[in-house]
Every structure is written in C-alpha cells, then in structure tokens.
Amino acid sequence: MDGDADIAATAALFADPARVRVLLALGDGRALAASVLAAEAGLSAQGASSHLAKLLAAGLVTGERSGRHRFYRLAGDAPELLETLARFSPARPVRSLREGTRAAALRSARTCHDHVAGQLGVAITAALVSHGALATVDGDPTTARRPGDRISSQLRDHPYVLGPAAPAVFSSLGVDLEAASSARRPLLRFCLDWSEQRHHLAGALGAAVAERLLAAGWLRRRTQAHRAVLLTPAGSAALGEILGI
Known part of the structure; x- marks a missing residue:
C-alpha cells in the first residue's frame, strides 16, 4: 500500500534557485537544449545535467x-505548478536595474505555457468578453477571480463560453476559430493569472491567439527573459483598433 503523497520530496526540487531558473526557462512551452538551459540558469554544463537528471526522475520535465x-x-501539469508556486512566493529582491526591468516585463506580458499571460493576457481576455467574443454564464460579466477559484494557474471549471460575436472578433484578429475548435485539446480553458489575480484565456484558443500575435509581429519575445514578451507598436495599434486595448 502506498502512503500519503511525499510533498516534501517534490518541494525539495524547488529549493535550489538554479534548478528553478531551469524550470522557468522552460515556462513558455518550448523545448530547449541543455546548453541553452545552462546559460539561462548560469550553470556549467555538468551542473545543468545534474539538475535536469533530478527533474527528469521527478517527472517535471521530459527529454x-x-x-x-x-x-x-x-x-504534464508542471507549467500550472510553476504558476501556482509563483502565486504563493514573495517577490525576489531586485539587486540591479536589469533585474527590475525583467521583473516588470514578466508582469506586463509573458507566456504561460503557450498562451499570453500578465497584464496583456488579462486585458485581452477582458476585451474579448466586452466585445462579445466570450460570454460568462455565471452572472458575473467580468474576468475577476470567482470565490470558488483555486489559487492556481488553470481553473478546473470556468464560467465562459463563446459569445455571439466570436466568429467576427477572432476573424478580425486573424485567428482561425474553426481550426482551434478542431484541436484535440479543449478549446476554452482559463488560468488565474498569478500576478494579476484575474482570468486569462488558455486552451487551444488561447494558444491560437498567442501564435497569431507572434506570427503577425504584434508580439515579440524578449531576448533577456524567454517568458517575457513585448507588445510592439504595430501590435499596440492593432489591438487598440480591434479590441480597444
């Protein structure tokens, strides 16, 4: 018979700052080589290999x-676990202007696995609701955290459906709603954004929106922090025109 879950063993994996940097570097859903992860975490090749071996054994990463x-x-659910831990964790002291800039960039706009999070992700989701592309079914017309929401990145249940204006709004964004609907994963999923404590769009549709924003040049990845993305002037203009952001 198995005993209770050994939470301490899993928690110990997150006690090493360098190991956490490895996980955060993978937080945008991409697959990265060990050499890239070593550079991102400030580790030697041997050090990165040691951390990756432990993360592989724990099932937090795949190779x-x-x-x-x-x-x-x-x-698996490692991206959601990272977001949950971030929600419970204090902000690290900023020891340089560069660190402060990176922290602000992550709060402004970042990827949460393969969709857009942060202030931008929350703003896009709220705008989709206000423009009728998404509709709430619980009587609350906002994207605010609901009383029953778990303090976690992905909601088990969500109060959203496609709204009557979904075809027109997503078409204006250049998102193929039919293709997203035919994906194997759920079309609509939502996360409780850890920095904003509001909902942002995930699932197949959230991934399609993020892919479109990047492909159109409306978003671009920052070179100093893989998860942080930058809204370009063209993207600001487009989202302002289409969604009023």
Whole structure:
C-alpha cells in the first residue's frame, strides 16, 4: 500500500534557485537544449545535467533527442505548478536595474505555457468578453477571480463560453476559430493569472491567439527573459483598433 503523497520530496526540487531558473526557462512551452538551459540558469554544463537528471526522475520535465542534442520541455501539469508556486512566493529582491526591468516585463506580458499571460493576457481576455467574443454564464460579466477559484494557474471549471460575436472578433484578429475548435485539446480553458489575480484565456484558443500575435509581429519575445514578451507598436495599434486595448 502506498502512503500519503511525499510533498516534501517534490518541494525539495524547488529549493535550489538554479534548478528553478531551469524550470522557468522552460515556462513558455518550448523545448530547449541543455546548453541553452545552462546559460539561462548560469550553470556549467555538468551542473545543468545534474539538475535536469533530478527533474527528469521527478517527472517535471521530459527529454527528446534530436541529432546530437537532447531537448527538454516541461511535462504534464508542471507549467500550472510553476504558476501556482509563483502565486504563493514573495517577490525576489531586485539587486540591479536589469533585474527590475525583467521583473516588470514578466508582469506586463509573458507566456504561460503557450498562451499570453500578465497584464496583456488579462486585458485581452477582458476585451474579448466586452466585445462579445466570450460570454460568462455565471452572472458575473467580468474576468475577476470567482470565490470558488483555486489559487492556481488553470481553473478546473470556468464560467465562459463563446459569445455571439466570436466568429467576427477572432476573424478580425486573424485567428482561425474553426481550426482551434478542431484541436484535440479543449478549446476554452482559463488560468488565474498569478500576478494579476484575474482570468486569462488558455486552451487551444488561447494558444491560437498567442501564435497569431507572434506570427503577425504584434508580439515579440524578449531576448533577456524567454517568458517575457513585448507588445510592439504595430501590435499596440492593432489591438487598440480591434479590441480597444
């Protein structure tokens, strides 16, 4: 018979700052080579390999060999676990202007696995509701956290459905709603944004929106922090015209 879950063993994996940096570098859903993760976490190749071995054994990451390199990505619910821990964790002291800029960038706009989070992600979701692309079914017309929401990144249940203006609004964004609807994963999922404590769009539709924003050049990835993304002038103009953001 198995005993209770060994939460302490899992928690110990997050007690090493360098190991956490490895996980955060994978937080946008991409697969990265060990050498890239070592550079991102400020580790030697041997140090990165040691951390990755522990994360593999715990099932928090998966590895896939391609040619001479092995690439790693977050496994299963690890992205949601990271967001949950971030919600419970105090802000790290900012010791330099660069660190402060990166922290602000993550709060402003970042990827949460494969969709947009932060202030921008929350603003997009709220605008989709106000423009009728999404509709709430619980009597609360906002994207605020509901009393029953878990303090976690992805909601088990959500109060949203596609609204009557969904085809027109998503078409104006360049998002193929029919293609997103045919994906194997759920079309509509929502996360409780850890920095904003409001809902942002996830699921197949959230991924399609993020992919479109990046492909159109409305968002671009920042080079100093993989999860942080930047709203470009063209993106600001487009989202202002289409969604009133």
